[in-house]
Amino acid sequence: MPVDSRDTPGLRQEPAQQYDLLSPDILADPYPIYDLLRATDPVHFDERLDSWLLLRYDDVLDALSSPERFSSDRTAAYLGHLQGADAERFRQFADIRSRMLIYNDPPRHTRLRRPVRRGMSVRLVNGLRPRIREVVHELIDAVIEDGRADGIDDLGARIPVVVNSDLIGIPAADREKVKGWTADFVAAINAGGANVPTADLERGQNAVLAMREYFLDLGAARRAEPREDMLTALVRRDEDALGDDDLVATCIVTLFAGLETGLNLIGNGLLALLRHPEQVALLAERPDLVPGAVEEFLRYDGPLHLVGRLATEDITLRRQTIKKGDKVLVMLGAANHDPEVFPAPHELDIRRGENKHVAFSHGIHYCPGAELSRIEGEIAFEAILGRLSGLRQADGPLEWQPNLSFRGLRHLPLEFTPAPRKGPR
Numbered sequence: 001m002p003v004d005s006r007d008t009p010g011l012r013q014e015p016a017q018q019y020d021l022l023s024p025d026i027l028a029d030p031y032p033i034y035d036l037l038r039a040t041d042p043v044h045f046d047e048r049l050d051s052w053l054l055l056r057y058d059d060v061l062d063a064l065s066s067p068e069r070f071s072s073d074r075t076a077a078y079l080g081h082l083q084g085a086d087a088e089r090f091r092q093f094a095d096i097r098s099r100m101l102i103y104n105d106p107p108r109h110t111r112l113r114r115p116v117r118r119g120m121s122v123r124l125v126n127g128l129r130p131r132i133r134e135v136v137h138e139l140i141d142a143v144i145e146d147g148r149a150d151g152i153d154d155l156g157a158r159i160p161v162v163v164n165s166d167l168i169g170i171p172a173a174d175r176e177k178v179k180g181w182t183a184d185f186v187a188a189i190n191a192g193g194a195n196v197p198t199a200d201l202e203r204g205q206n207a208v209l210a211m212r213e214y215f216l217d218l219g220a221a222r223r224a225e226p227r228e229d230m231l232t233a234l235v236r237r238d239e240d241a242l243g244d245d246d247l248v249a250t251c252i253v254t255l256f257a258g259l260e261t262g263l264n265l266i267g268n269g270l271l272a273l274l275r276h277p278e279q280v281a282l283l284a285e286r287p288d289l290v291p292g293a294v295e296e297f298l299r300y301d302g303p304l305h306l307v308g309r310l311a312t313e314d315i316t317l318r319r320q321t322i323k324k325g326d327k328v329l330v331m332l333g334a335a336n337h338d339p340e341v342f343p344a345p346h347e348l349d350i351r352r353g354e355n356k357h358v359a360f361s362h363g364i365h366y367c368p369g370a371e372l373s374r375i376e377g378e379i380a381f382e383a384i385l386g387r388l389s390g391l392r393q394a395d396g397p398l399e400w401q402p403n404l405s406f407r408g409l410r411h412l413p414l415e416f417t418p419a420p421r422k423g424p425r
Helices: 024-028 031-040 057-064 084-089 091-098 108-119 122-126 129-143 151-156 158-168 172-188 198-224 230-234 244-274 277-285 287-300 370-387
Strands: 043-046 051-054 148-150 306-311 315-317 320-322 327-331 413-415
Touching: 043 320, 051 057, 057 327, 084 091, 091 198, 091 244, 108 230, 108 244, 122 370, 129 151, 129 158, 129 370, 148 151, 151 158, 151 244, 158 172, 158 230, 158 244, 158 370, 172 198, 172 244, 198 230, 198 244, 230 244, 244 277, 244 287, 244 370, 277 287, 277 370, 287 370
Parallel strands: 051 327
Antiparallel strands: 043 051, 148 413, 306 327, 315 320
16 A cells, blocks of 8 residues: 555655656556655646646545636636747637536536536437447447457447447448547647647647538538437527537537547456456356446546646645646546545455546536446446457557546457357347
C-alpha cells in the first residue's frame, strides 16, 4: 500500500517534476504515479500541464459538486496561448467547443442538458438493446471463424460507432466519415491542460466546419420528417429549442463522448479480464455478475481519467492555494483508486460491493449517456465471453492512446478457438 501523508506527520516532500503523464510508460500504467502524488502531494501543480491536479476521492467529489468554485467554462484558458491571427483563425473551433454541454455552467448548462436528457430517455435507450445485441453478434460473426481478432478495431471501436450513430440518427452510409471527423476533433482537445499543437487545431476546426454543415442539413431533414432518434428530439420547436450552433455542438459532444466512452470501456475491460483469468472463469460460472463486472471495469481502468475545471476564486485546499483563473484537472482515475474509499483498489474484483466510482463524473455533469454505455458493456461482454471460447491476449506490444482525458488502447490483439458463425441472438 502506498505511503500516505495523512498517516505520516510531516511527510510533504513534493515528487520531483520528472514524470510526464503522456510518456508511454505512464500511459501504460498511470496508477503508481497517481498513488505517489495522492500520498505525498494530493493537490499537485503540474508544470507541464500548467494545471493543478486533484487526486483524492473526497477532493474530486467536492470539485465535481461545486461548479460555482470549479467552473467548466474554460475555453478561453484552454486556448489562451493563441494570439492575434491564430486566435481569429481558430475562432469557429473555439466557439463551437464553448457551446458544448461539458464546457458550460448553470444556467446555460441546465438549458442545454434538458433536450439531451429528452433525447436519451430511458425508453429510447432501452429500446436500443435489441439493436446493440444484433450489432455485437454481427461483429463476432465476422471474426469467429478466424480464431483471431483485434479487440479495438474489430469490436470495441465498431460497437459504439453503430450504436451512437443509430441513437443520434446518422445514416449507416455516413458513419465512417462522421467517425473520421470525430477523431480529428478529439485530437484537438487531446492535451488536457497543455497547449494544443496548431496542426491538431487545424484538423479539429476543419472537422467542426464539416460537421456543422452535416448536422444542420440532417436536422432540417428531421424537422421535415421526424423519427425515433435523438436528433428529432433536439430539433423540436419548444421552449428548449436549440439554435443552430448549439445544435451542432450538442451533436458533436454526444457523438465523441459516446464513441470514446464505449470504445474504452470495452477495450480496457477486455484487457483487465485477460490479465485476470480467475475473473473470466467466475463470469463463466456466474453470468449474473456481468452488470457488477462492468461497474468494476469502470472503476478499475475507466474510459475517462480526468475532467478540466477553472477556479472562479482563490481556493485553499490541503495547504495549497489555487488562484482564481488557475486550471484544475480533476483526476477521476486517481480517485477511483483511492484506498480510503476502495479497499485493495488495484485488485480487479467483479464482486466488489458498494462501488461509488466517479468514472462517469458526478453532480450536474454526470454523463447523460452513462446508462447507454453500461448497456453496451453488458451486452458486449456477455457475447464476447460467451462465444469466443478460450479467449486470450495474442502476442504483440500494447500501445495506449496519447490522451490524458480518454484512456484507451490503439489495438488489442486477441486469440480464441475458432467456431462456426451465426451465434445466439
